[in-house]
């Protein structure tokens with residue numbers, strides 16, 4: 001069975017940031033589902049989502065939220081799947097620290113793998129790596145992605161060296 005990644009977020013206002021997780025999963029050839037679930041505003045829906053995630057064939061859940069970002073931790077409390085939390089810098093946030101700390105500072109026994117503020121792309125890559133641990137095709141796609149990234153840096157390094165750094169600033 002091909003494993004999928006679940007992408008959820010607390011509000012449609014998180015979609016711009018969270019779509020970066022979906023984009024990178026597409027690049028890496030990983031199937032995903034994406035929806036809006038809120039611990040605060042739709043608690044029953046969150047319960048249903050988290051408790052049925054494993055039987056729907058998900059390998060990992062990427063959960064993004066801003067402000068009092070309880071969604072990733074609450075979902076993690078109800079599933080044995082790994083949950084990757086994305087602190088979103090929402091409109092009324094305290095510079096994003098509110099969401100960072102509420103996702104990062106989980107009590108012992110209920111881990112959420114927390115990425116950087118608005119770090120949805122890295123959350124997607126991490127989720128793909130979880131899928132890639134048991135899916136050779138996805139693992140190969142990740143290796144190609146890493147090689148392309150390395151090649152880009154090496155090309156830019158030689159351009160800076162050969163053409164002079166002044167042309168590059």
Ligand SMILES: Nc1c(C(=O)O)ncn1[C@@H]1O[C@H](COP(=O)(O)O)[C@@H](O)[C@H]1O
Pocket residue numbers: 009010011012013014037038039040041064065066067068069070071072088090
């Ligand atoms: N942190 C949560 C949760 C939750 O944790 O359940 N539900 C919505 N929110 C967040 O509230 C912010 C503002 O939402 P609105 O823009 O809808 O007012 C969003 O960043 C969302 O993730």
